[in-house]
Amino acid sequence: MSMQNFDVRDFRRALSQFPTGVTVITTNDQQGQPIGVTASSFNSVSVEPPLILWSIDKGAHSLAAFENSEHFAVNVLSRDQVDLSNRFASRGEDKFKDVLYGKGVGDSPLLNDYSAQFECKTWAVYEGGDHLILVGEVLDYRYNDSNLPLVFARGSYSVSSQHPSTVKYDAGDESGEFISDYLLYMLRESYNRFSSDLYPKLQAHGGVNPEEWRILAMLRDHGAMKTDDLAPLVMQPAVALIQTAEWMQDRGLVQLVDCSLSLLPAGISLADKLLDLAKQHEAEVLSALSDDQSRQLKNGLRAIMESRP
Structure with a gap:
């Protein structure tokens, strides 16, 4: 090149x-x-x-x-x-x-x-x-x-953890509580299994990676935002966020003016399309539960998160 x-x-x-x-x-x-x-x-x-x-x-x-x-x-x-x-x-x-x-x-x-x-x-x-x-x-x-x-x-903060392929989880294994009935293992295993299905779909249907998807979703929910305010919500430092925004601006999805980021019509359309896809994916994940169980699960997790800001 x-x-x-x-x-x-x-x-x-x-x-x-x-x-x-x-x-x-x-x-x-x-x-x-x-x-x-x-x-x-x-x-x-x-x-x-x-x-x-x-x-x-x-x-x-x-x-x-x-x-x-x-x-x-x-x-x-x-x-x-x-x-x-x-x-x-x-x-x-x-x-x-x-x-x-x-x-x-x-x-x-x-x-x-x-x-x-x-x-x-x-x-x-x-x-x-x-x-x-x-x-x-x-x-x-x-x-x-x-x-x-x-x-x-990819411009975002993360943490190191064991790769899911190195951890064996069997929901039917009753030989010990630490693996088969330990909340953190179950949460991580659920996330690993189902996020690995979602992110390829976002790429295939929208041409965006997880970092860009978070920006689209946040701007669709909140409207125009200052990059300093948006950065912690999408887990990116401000410098990396601006670089991602410039890439998305080249695609006609967002507009970056004076460190303020907003969705363009094409970005709004893509955000709505991918949100529908994410909701369909969530419905598939929760299909093993009744509506009441789904609400209880979300409310329970919300209460746990709110207990430790």
Whole structure:
């Protein structure tokens, strides 16, 4: 493919199919002020010596601080730190305000909560197109097995969990309560079984992925919304949401003006079509229950969710 015909948005869309973890990389600027950025480009390089790498956009406000710093820290975020990821991915605010942190090697900020942390000495800085690649030698590290890591894929946040093919669930197995009669296993198994049927239908009938479907559905319910308000509802950081919106705008589905997103007529039509499909799918899922049982199930799940906001 020649660069003349190279679609940058489509390339980003292809890259987003590869899931990554989410990190906040921290250091100090020349005035000793804490600096932090959200990055999903973190990766391991070597065990002997212990080396890791990550990359930073050359247009980043904090580029000089990281390029010239002798030390930095990698804070691998947990599933409960979506707000923190969004904060450090944004611009124009005091990112460390009200954030609990200490200081590590070279005084690099260390977040109090994490899935893992790596304190690094800058090993090398390489040119990488529109990014700089920073390699760090790990001087100290720690991890927290009780925190599930935060995952990022296709522009949306997710969490790591066992693949359904590795978990055997048999509703008729009465040999033990933990698998056959444990609520969390049953909820997850139900979701895995039936979502795997729905999402291919959305793609086949509407040409949208789950992330785009959530945007269509939310805008159909609420009307035009600011991207900052919509982002948490569709589980995307604002930057990724705007990229998704631009892709959908190219298809004539939405209009993005001054960080406000609204459906165009084609988007309304597609949202209604896919909502009908989703309702049909839901009816198939609930066909094993009576109407009263279906209502009781939804009301019960709603009560559980409302008990822990």
